[in-house]
Amino acid sequence: MKRVQFEHSAVPYLFVAPQILIISIFFLWPAAQALYQSFLLEDAFGMSSQFVWFRNFEDVLSSSSWSRSAIFTVVFSVLVSVLSIAISLFLAVRADEVIRGAKSYKTLLMWGYAIAPPVAGLLGNMLFNPLMGDLYFAFNSFGFEFNHIENANDAAFVVILIAVWKQVSVNFIFFLSGLQGIPKSVQEAATLDCKSPERRFWTITFPLLAPTTFFLLVINLTYAFFETFGIIDVSTKGAPGGSTATLVYKVYVDGFLGADMGGSAAQSVLLMIMVSILTVFQFRFIERKVHY
């Protein structure tokens, strides 16, 4: 009898090869390039370059605008992640309870997912335009002295609002499918044991959603760190006074607009290190509390 068995060696590698190739081409190679570039002082057109060790890192770390950006990035990312997760969890739980017209609710709540970040930024920009923005007028007519052009907190509010709004629908989709994956029998058993729906949520539903929540926390932080760039570029451009410039936005301004190759490479290496530490932290300390 012939035994059906794959050869141990080549086949599994063959299966992972495309993925490895993609990661190498689109991540490892550019990351290595950035690392190399961060040790160079090179003119924009690549006509001359010199190796300067840690000069670029020293220049970046000693600038006050970089540390301000770093602090803003952390505050911004935490607020965007926590708020968008909380809001979408609330919406998903409510939408899950709806019986009549459930499909239309769900579809409408997912719609925002299709909007590109720069478009979201543009919408926000128009809503808060001091000459014609509806939200700008609305806030001021309620007696707030709202002015995101001048006030750093108001500007932060605007970018956080747009970023959260844009992300809520993504999280909503995951939470909803997570909720629908909770077995009916568990929920029914819980209903018999406990009358308070709120307590049932925190003791049964939320722990069962923990894997989803953890996953969303990771991708939301990544989103807030990197993908909100388009929103900031279109809405505030980091103003006022550099208060809403995230680290990625600074990399763009110095590297793409300012043609300072080494300096922006050093910034992206620092950013890479920050995000790596954050991810290790998440998996090491938060994932422990998650039960799959």
Place this chain on the structure above:
Amino acid sequence: MFRKTLMAAAAVFALGNAAEAATEITWWHAMDGALGGVVDQIAADFNASQSEYHLVAVNKGGYEDTMTAGIAAFRAKNQPNIIQIFDAGAATIINAKGAVKPVQDLLEANNVNFDINDYIPGVRYFYADSDGKMIGMPFNSSTPLLYYNKEALAKAGVDVPKTWQEFEAAAPKLKEAGYTALAQSHSPWIFFENFMSRHNLQMATGNNGYDSTDVEILYNNDALKDHWQHVKDWKDAGYYGYFGRAWGANQDAFVQQNVAMWIGSSGSFGGLRKSTQFDFGTSTLPYWENVGDAPKSTFIGGAALFAFSGHDSAEDAGVAEFFKFLTKPETQYYWHKETGYVPITNAAYDLAKKDGYYNESPDAEVGIQQLSEEGAEWTKGYRLGFYVQIREVIYREVDKILNGEETVDAAFATIEEEANGLLKRFNDTYSN
């Protein structure tokens, strides 16, 4: 029937042949919207004027995007023949030794007559090296101008202010008439660079940066700080409107008659004529009487065209041919009339005068008049490295002045420190 087919075939053959024979040259530019349309027209006119070369003009976004696209393309050895680089980026491309062919060499090598004195004084040396050789061909050359709403000024009963002292007298009356007196669209360009030129103040050591890259900025001076203290006071009093750092946001405030006067570019003239519903006029950039020796001419702003190296001589000849076409008085006059950018040669300016253009629209002449005002030691221009980032620092710090986060003194100390840090980085990068 047979004859018709034969003729058609011959026509197709001829056309195909012509398209094949023409050497293609590419031009990446930063002119979008209405300006982009004019650029396309100029390219089409050039292609129609001769059959040897075919020029393809491509818009690459704004100034910064175009420069970035050019840098990326050059590093990938896929650069266009011609690239438009703006004033603040000039140092980056000129100091990258060997990235571009000096336009003067290019023209002389292709037997195109070149005399730097054909160009109006304001643009002559802005894109030249320290020996006076022209490196970039001045293209869209503009200068900051004061646009005013005639109806608003009449309502308030005030004249167009020539000086900031006159502005201070007029502003309260405009406020009473229901207007914010002033807004402007580019703090670094209008209230820093051109402030220095208008008052004949030195902007940076090393001959404003033309002689060396080892230089320091001279912004932290009493005249400029005093000006910004006034701007802050005007803002607090409701005479000065700030609608964010976006160029268009401040221009919109003028178009919507929220502010009575707006300082923008002479290149905004053509667009404003289409978007405004009211009668507006132009005037020169106000200055402080008794500061420096104002009024002197302003800097030329805008951008220049650079010929990238690394192309064969046939394509370079096409670039020279196009530059020759571009500097013809007729082309310049058309460009000036459609956009409001100034004509860059004396011959084109004379043609516009002879044609009676300024009799029918005198406001169109203010820009070139301002650039032809008496020049002085510090009105030629500047050449500073990483100036795009220095402008970012300025934007950032004046935000802090206007929202009261920082005093004028503190903001200017930061500008000086960070700008000098950037200039030092640039020197270390490019001087070896």
